[in-house]
Amino acid sequence: MPALHMMSHTGQAITLPHDLLQKLASHLRGALLHQESEEYEHARQVWNGLINKHPTLIACCHDQNDVITAVNFARTHNLLLAIRGGGHSVAGHSTCDGGMVIDLSRMNHVSVDQAARVVHVEGGATLADMDQATQAAGLVVPAGAVSDTGIAGLTLGGGIGWLRNLWGLTCDNLLSADVVTADGQCITASHTEHPDLFWALRGAGGNFGVVTRFTFRAYPLKPDVWFTAVYHDGRHMKEVLQFYREYSATAPDEISTATVCGQIPPGSKDFPPELHGRPYVMIVGMYAGSVEKGQQAMQPLRDFRQPLIDFSKATTYLEAQQYFDEDYPAGELRYYWKSLFLAELTDDAIDTLVDHASRQPSPLSGIEILYSGGAVARQDDDACAFAGRKASFLIFVESNWKETRDNDANIAWPCNLISDLQKGGEGSFYLNFSSAFEEQESTMRHNYGKKYQKLMAIKKRYDPTNLFRLNQNIKPG
Ligand SMILES: Cc1cc2nc3c(=O)[nH]c(=O)nc-3n(C[C@H](O)[C@H](O)[C@H](O)COP(=O)(O)OP(=O)(O)OC[C@H]3O[C@@H](n4cnc5c(N)ncnc54)[C@H](O)[C@@H]3O)c2cc1C
Missing domain, CATH: 3.40.462.20 (Vanillyl-alcohol Oxidase; Chain A, domain 3)
Structure with missing residues (x-):
């Protein structure tokens, strides 16, 4: 891999030498793509044809350790960082020019505990991945309505679909989330562990970390x-x-x-x-x-x-x-x-x-x-x-x-x-x-009303330098 010229999150040019990139690649189970990689052109594309960006690095993560490695690398080198789940952000938040993309699309495993009616979904799964696995067990998790949409972005923003009036939003049925935070730690957020983070994850987007696994409550529904x-x-x-x-x-x-x-x-x-x-x-x-x-x-x-x-x-x-x-x-x-x-x-x-x-x-x-x-x-x-x-x-x-x-x-x-x-x-x-x-920040403030101050405080606690800024961004309070 050649030395690469990249963009920092403050817009400054950075050059990353060959040996540093080789070291990163050797620590990842998944591929580390750059503009000369064969798979790069396909991997850089997102769903919205209006968005045509060229990240310098794409870390194709295969597991939670890959995500931790990539987050640590991006933070250490102040890289502009985008997180990609299903790649369906209408605003194009899951890619960037000159920065690094952490791509979770290969992490799409879904496991269903039929008896407990609990479903574990990896952070790169689509609605189709989840619906097929849950329906095979006679269950459903309320989600959206177009099957190649990502569970991650959908859940973190809310999740509105054909089951909402009966069983609520997708985020209402989230029981816990495994999150890699900006400092590279992996924590579980739920009603009892990091409840502040859990509160924020349900409706304020990808501001607080990379979710590697969602755990949902499921309901019985015949096919x-x-x-x-x-x-x-x-x-x-x-x-x-x-x-x-x-x-x-x-x-x-x-x-x-x-x-x-x-x-x-x-x-x-x-x-x-x-x-x-x-x-x-x-x-x-x-x-x-x-x-x-x-x-x-x-x-x-x-x-x-x-x-x-x-x-x-x-x-x-x-x-x-x-x-x-x-x-x-x-x-x-x-x-x-x-x-x-x-x-x-x-x-x-x-x-x-x-x-x-x-x-x-x-x-x-x-x-x-x-x-x-x-x-x-x-x-x-x-x-x-x-x-x-x-x-x-x-x-x-x-x-x-x-x-x-x-x-x-x-x-x-x-x-x-x-x-x-x-x-x-x-x-x-x-x-x-x-x-x-x-x-704009004023629109976000208006949108969240009295919840905005709390969101800023939680952002400051879990992402004080705003590493996760390519989203509908909440500034660290
Ligand atoms: C065709 C289409 C149909 C849709 N239908 C519905 C619908 O029926 N109901 C509904 O509620 N919404 C619907 N949506 C909206 C959809 O919920 C959002 O576009 C959502 O952001 C898509 O999530 P994604 O993971 O595919 O997107 P991505 O582009 O991958 O990411 C979206 C945002 O989430 C962040 N993110 C992604 N993965 C993670 C992760 N693992 N951890 C932390 N942050 C992450 C990204 O950084 C980005 O900010 C639809 C969208 C499309 C394009």
Whole structure:
């Protein structure tokens, strides 16, 4: 390996000599990649095609010792450091230019204790890794809904999926986490060990260390579930959203749903040609329980109005988890997402959504409105760092497009929509659906409100030099 020119976390140039790098490589079980390595080009890429960065070193960790070695190296040499789990950070936080990436994607083992209903998940596993292992034992852990997303980023930011109203957020079901902190120590955080760190890990992102293993509570769920997917003409968006608001308020906790507004993709083989390119508003969701009960409980969603098309059906939980997979190809599209938690979905908010939906610059983009209540809302707001628990609706605006020349319009669209919705400055954003725009400290302070001081103190305790800074960053207090 040649000597390498790198970037420190303060932006200074550093040269690391050959023998130092050789020594690091010899201490790692996994590969240490640099720009001349064969696997480098593939390894440097992340999911969002808008992010095109070139880290100087990528430490492909195989176990916790590799993570400790890499963290110690980065700290000792003041390197700019990014941590990568599933690589799905919309803001591109899991890579950097000129620094070092600690890549956990090979650490994707999941083990299930069926009798105790406890699941251990390594820090680089994806939703698919966890869902397959848990369903093989007749269990589930509440998580998100696109199967190649990383468990690590998802859990540390919250974790919102089809089981939320019944069993809560992913972070609500975290029992403990093994964390490599900035000083290279490995500690376990739980309700009884390092409870302050455990509190912060559940909702404030990757600020506090590298999680090498998550331990979750799991629940029994049979493989077959009822899945609803009803598409209406986009011209009826207002009416559908008003109906969705009323329906959600009284729906049982087993039901978790979203309303999605977008355009039927031209050329799609799933829709008849006469619908291609048409704006739609869709109600989609899952019943966490028996197929029969689900079909019955979700029937009002199918009876409302005459839909354009109704794809509702009995399916497996694993398929429901992949329903949207094809819409988010890795590396092929550019993505810029923003979000806002709203206490209520008022008629004014619906009018704003309808107005902006008609001006969406890319046919691949969309707006999602998610009702969140049940187990999420019943949990005490102070139970963990997560911001937005008491809001009933999450508005999620996703710009997805192909060409660089369209960047400006597609970045402006979600920003304008959210700023119009946020008239009085109220509402927090969802860490996991945020692009780089939200990074300023003032926005983070606003987002976490009175929790922010506590987060700064915990950051100071576990990462006083802000080694873990490539995230929605909390400055050491
Ligand atoms: C297609 C798609 C679908 C999604 N669907 C949902 C959904 O249904 N529900 C939902 O809640 N969210 C969803 N998300 C958002 C998702 O939760 C976030 O993008 C999340 O950050 C992804 O985690 P990751 O590990 O893949 O990302 P990465 O890019 O690897 O990391 C994200 C952040 O976490 C940090 N990090 C990663 N691994 C570790 C670790 N082991 N220890 C400490 N810090 C770490 C990184 O440094 C970075 O700051 C979706 C995202 C995408 C792209």
